[in-house]
Amino acid sequence: MLIVQKYGGTSVADIDRIKAVAGCVVKTVKEGHKVVVVVSAMAGETDKLINLAHQVSSNPSEREMDLLLSSGERVTSALTAMAIEELGHKAMALTGRQMGIYTDAVHTKARIEKITTERAKKALDEGYIIVVAGFQGVTEAEDVTTLGRGGSDLSAVAIASALNADLCEIYTDVDGVYTADPNIVPGARKLDKISYEEMLELASLGAKVLQTRSVEFAIKYEVPVVVRSSFSDNPGTLVTKEDEDMENVVVSGAAYDKNQAKITVMGVPDKPGIAAKLFKGIADANIVVDMIVQNISSDGKATDISFTVPKTDSKKTLKLTEGIVKELEARGVALREDIAKVSIVGVGMRTHSGVAAEMFDTLAKHGINIIAISTSEIKVSCLIDVKYAELAVRILHDAFELSTDFAKRI
């Protein structure tokens, strides 16, 4: 088999961990597989570099930021290749560029456009274990880009897809995907298997196991992904296409996301084209809007539009929105950051009714007010006061009996 193994920051946190990773890679090779390794920066390195940038500049250029941050993964890839060679196996470190990862020019969150695999394939044929610096790519104009936080997951899945790998293993510091964050919900249970779609919803909820875009990529190209721990031999969780079993499980997991901010545009004239104008401006700035709620205007003249964006983009979005407010003839803009989005996810929701109602009821019973609601086929999310985030996940986990394996639940 050709296996892509991705090791995150905690898995390569120091020299001993890097040696352990080398051992794990060599073990896989000895089992008869070819391996492409994708590594993150050593834990803390990226934050250290961001901190340096903010010390020299109040508003660092994103192009230079990418050049800066990409160095962390380059260091780890070189060290990991050396550690593998020390164990007597041929290894070759490749930068994002050398791996042929071409992206658009949206610095700090570039999208992969194509991967040219000639060099990697040649190296694999020559018996090298390849160690790719994750998180980074290059534009056609030869500028270094990065793929956004957690971008090494995307590197791994995209490389697995481009090389037609049989499996993409994401090694991290948890041993799989849980029904909820075990730090918050002591009874959280590890799942053996989860569908891409559920994983996508959980990832976008801030269950920090897999980066959202890497899951989107895995869906699109049907890359089988396993999430497992580099600190244990636990088999992990397989993220794969939905099968019949999964549909029986109504709710697979509960999670919250504290990384959203809510912006409300007040007193917007209730006429066509307003929302389009507002959200086009935000989309043009490459800001991802999550929930959008438009309240019904009672007098038919003006309405409030609320929406959520990642907290990191909140200031930029506020400024942008304030700029458009006059044009929209709206009354004003308000930003609220003390919020959390709590959600339940499960492919079985499609065929089971009453799930949303049970969620609202559970929150109400515990006096948690719902600020906004959004739903998808397999998810129900409620925006609540941030102080209730942990409590909400715990009571939902209980309410939907997630601690118990589904087979035993029915």
Added chain:
Amino acid sequence: MLIVQKYGGTSVADIDRIKAVAGCVVKTVKEGHKVVVVVSAMAGETDKLINLAHQVSSNPSEREMDLLLSSGERVTSALTAMAIEELGHKAMALTGRQMGIYTDAVHTKARIEKITTERAKKALDEGYIIVVAGFQGVTEAEDVTTLGRGGSDLSAVAIASALNADLCEIYTDVDGVYTADPNIVPGARKLDKISYEEMLELASLGAKVLQTRSVEFAIKYEVPVVVRSSFSDNPGTLVTKEDEDMENVVVSGAAYDKNQAKITVMGVPDKPGIAAKLFKGIADANIVVDMIVQNISSDGKATDISFTVPKTDSKKTLKLTEGIVKELEARGVALREDIAKVSIVGVGMRTHSGVAAEMFDTLAKHGINIIAISTSEIKVSCLIDVKYAELAVRILHDAFELSTDFAKRI
């Protein structure tokens, strides 16, 4: 004018120093010049990375070592560009590759083969201050290379030559080139001007002001270089073509080099082709041999050949030489590392006799034994016991009255 400014590791040692460098660059721009900045890694970074490499591997691959080490300069170039932008000027960081620095594939000490300047010229035309990551280049096969210790000097001089710059300023932590190391000789005097050739001899002697190969490059392409301090406004030392003034100065400086090891091949049959065979093997391994001394064989049958190589290459050379010994039918090989090369340098030697004799006499008067001698047109070097290195420089500095400006000496 187009000025290339190179800032070494101590000049960009921390955030405050990087900000100071940005200020210095902007000051030059405000004086009406275009500026290309070349930066080293922050002081200590390269050693830190080398140390990490040796922790994971007893013999790290040189290709991966280059990838690892090149990250230090990339970090500084990005941070410096950000710091310049913070002062309100357009800046663009360029990696070695983006600067178009193509090298051969001799990792860890690659030679520059060509520099493609399109991108840099375009950026300069668009009003950018360019900040280049020093010390690094790229091969035609897209592998990252480094130019050896002090390689950022070479980057700067080569870029100055390729861009036809009017001046190349090397900013360091000393304010110019001295008649001797002021830490060893309290009376050492800063020179206003020095010829390329003298600088070359001093650089190769371990006067750590300018990297040897950067001086060779400056000679070849006649790049005017100024060595000056980034910590003061002192005008520094101009390194330039020899002029008539200079010829009047017999000795310009005295220095030692402790970075050499002596290898002696004993009992070599005295027949043609032996030396060629020996030194070809060493040259093929890209090891630079400095002094070569062959003792006259009294019986006409066997002789000893001694030569010096950089200490970093001594083990490798010893192994190589031991391999050739049988083939040479020699008796054995010995390595001696407790030696220093002490030298006096000056273009005036060409037209003044007795300089070498005075040097030998001075050393003899202080009981310092000479192990080997080598001379060039403008230099006399003696190999001595390392424990006398500092003493030798001090007494030679005195003997040739280097503390006194030449104009006052005659």
